[in-house]
Amino acid sequence: MFQVYFTCEGKGWGLRTLKxxxxxxxxxxxxxxxxxxxxxxERNLQSSGNERHTYPVTLDADWGSEELLEDDELLCLDATYHGNVARFINHRCSDANLIDIPVEVETPDRHYYHLAFFTSREVKALEELTWDYAIDFDDEDHPVKAFKCCCGSPFCRDAKKKRKATLV
Structure with missing residues (x-):
């Protein structure tokens, strides 16, 4: 049903549907x-070179909560060592063809959920599957720096930042 393939657009590996x-x-x-x-x-600090590729997804399970969670309470899913084909879904700003839906798992602290992907529009066979990682490319204070976006979207948030810099 899916194929992991090497993209031609410089994004590395990607995932596409076969139907x-x-x-x-x-x-x-x-x-x-x-x-x-x-x-x-801490895991990212220990990684270097080719091992530096990570596949984390923040699980801000306090969505809708009035309190802010600290970094040692906030959870994420890291597919770097144990994951599935979803880790090959590339980012696309604003007009991606997948949306992520948190699916809550019943636990005593209600602080954990799974992340499921659904199509946001019809997706044709051999089309790359993409998802908006919701990255703030303007956040200079975040300890993990945003990657250089190569999504190619006319709505690319990183490209708008680059265009603004060239106008100045």
């Missing part, structure tokens, strides 16, 4: 190790 998918189709779940943001940051 047409109607709007609203379940695609897959993002699978990985559950870490706190502090554990992920």
């Amino acid at each position: 047409d998918l109607p709007k609203g189709s379940f695609v897959c779940e993002y699978v990985g190790e559950i870490l706190t943001n502090t554990e992920l940051y």
Whole structure:
């Protein structure tokens, strides 16, 4: 149903569907190790060179909560060592063809959920599957620097930043 392939656009590996998918189709779940943001940051500091590629997804499970969680409470899924094909879904600003839906798992502290992907529109066979990682390319204070976006979207948030810099 899916194929991991090397993209031609400089994005590295990607994931595409081998059959047409109607709007609203379940695609897959993002699978990985559950870490706190502090554990992920420490893991990233220990990585170097080619091992520096990580596949984390923040699980801000306090959505809708009035309190802010600290980094040692915030959870993420890291698919770097234990994951599935979802880790090959590339980013695309604003007009991606997948949306992520948190699926809550019943636990005593209600602080954990899975992440499921569904199509946001009809996706044709051999089309790359993309998802908006919701990265703030303007956040200079975040300890993990945003990557250089190569999504190619006319709505690219990183490209707008680059255009603004060249106008100045």
